[in-house]
Amino acid sequence: MSYHNPVLLHESIDLLITNPSGTYVDLTFGGGGHSRAILERLSEEGRLIAFDQDADSNANLIEDPRFHFVASNFKNLTRFLQYHKAYPADGILADLGVSSHQIDTAERGFSYRQEGALDMRMNQQQELTAQEVVNHYDEAQLSKLFYTYGEMPNGRQLAQRIIRAREEHPISTTLQLVSVLEPSLPKGKSSKALSKIFQALRIEVNKEMEVLESMLTQTADALQEGGRLVVIAYHSLEDRMVKNIMRAGNLTGEVEKDFFGNPQTPFKLVTRKALQPSEDEIITNPRARSAKLRAAEKITPKSR
Numbered sequence: 001m002s003y004h005n006p007v008l009l010h011e012s013i014d015l016l017i018t019n020p021s022g023t024y025v026d027l028t029f030g031g032g033g034h035s036r037a038i039l040e041r042l043s044e045e046g047r048l049i050a051f052d053q054d055a056d057s058n059a060n061l062i063e064d065p066r067f068h069f070v071a072s073n074f075k076n077l078t079r080f081l082q083y084h085k086a087y088p089a090d091g092i093l094a095d096l097g098v099s100s101h102q103i104d105t106a107e108r109g110f111s112y113r114q115e116g117a118l119d120m121r122m123n124q125q126q127e128l129t130a131q132e133v134v135n136h137y138d139e140a141q142l143s144k145l146f147y148t149y150g151e152m153p154n155g156r157q158l159a160q161r162i163i164r165a166r167e168e169h170p171i172s173t174t175l176q177l178v179s180v181l182e183p184s185l186p187k188g189k190s191s192k193a194l195s196k197i198f199q200a201l202r203i204e205v206n207k208e209m210e211v212l213e214s215m216l217t218q219t220a221d222a223l224q225e226g227g228r229l230v231v232i233a234y235h236s237l238e239d240r241m242v243k244n245i246m247r248a249g250n251l252t253g254e255v256e257k258d259f260f261g262n263p264q265t266p267f268k269l270v271t272r273k274a275l276q277p278s279e280d281e282i283i284t285n286p287r288a289r290s291a292k293l294r295a296a297e298k299i300t301p302k303s304r
């Protein structure tokens with residue numbers, strides 16, 4: 001629990017498991033809270049394949065013959081499920097974003113509240129860091145990422161501040177970046193703005209939109225008929241992608257039809273509206289605040 005307090009735990013597991021002897025996938029193992037709850041529900045024949053790209057999560061691995069860990073980005077979903085003879089699976093869960101452990105470990109650089117190197121890599125083997133982004137992206141690239149991933153209307157102004165400051169000396173720590181941006185933050189609402197700015201950098205460093213897109217487009221084929229896809233998203237960009245895939249099987253959200261007018265979507269929605277954490281859960285775990293859970297079931301599209 002000190003590593004990460006799982007969000008919407010019972011709701012997500014209830015929606016995910018349809019066959020206790022089936023094979024399940026936890027794409028975002030983290031502290032293993034969801035994985036443990038899945039294993040508790042599975043019979044001896046059940047199996048769980050869990051992914052995480054952060055080596056720190058290795059500290060939480062579960063000793064259980066039904067559990068297999070994949071130390072990889074979930075964009076490699078198909079490849080590793082095939083390798084583990086778990087393709088197609090009975091259910092896939094993704095609890096997106098970063099863990100509390102990642103945010104609370106100051107030297108990982110995810111938090112604007114603590115001093116640390118501007119790092120923000122979930123996978124510490126990768127080359128691109130937030131320091132590289134902040135010190136080497138040009139004005140157009142920086143303003144675009146603050147505008148698109150951070151939904152900051154003054155993205156350009158933020159980018160210009162960074163560029164002016166780095167001409168003096170490189171920006172290498174979280175609090176250095178905060179002090180550079182401070183004059184452009186709304187008075188009294190600077191925490192909200194900083195959390196969006198840091199979120200934007202994190203999304204860029206980890207290529208979160210690209211890997212989410214890649215993973216989501218593999219899920220329909222990676223599930224058995226009747227198998228469930230359950231995703232917990234924490235911001236609107238993620239949630240929009242999840243919603244479109246579940247509704248239409250593609251990222252545009254437009255349902256394609258065959259010659260006879262039959263919708264060709266690989267999923268049927270299990271949750272009409274996204275589920276959100278209760279007030280009680282938010283009080284005990286404020287980081288659950290922005291969570292949205294959606295679930296869909298794999299179907300075979302009708303043909304004539």
Ligand SMILES: C[S@@+](CC[C@H](N)C(=O)[O-])C[C@H]1O[C@@H](n2cnc3c(N)ncnc32)[C@H](O)[C@@H]1O
Binds near residue numbers: 005
């Ligand atoms: C919100 S936490 C999941 C917490 C987990 N459900 C639990 O109960 O402890 C997200 C985890 O997913 C991992 N992660 C995020 N994106 C990933 C990706 N593209 N590939 C593999 N792991 C990823 C992060 O490293 C982090 O440990």
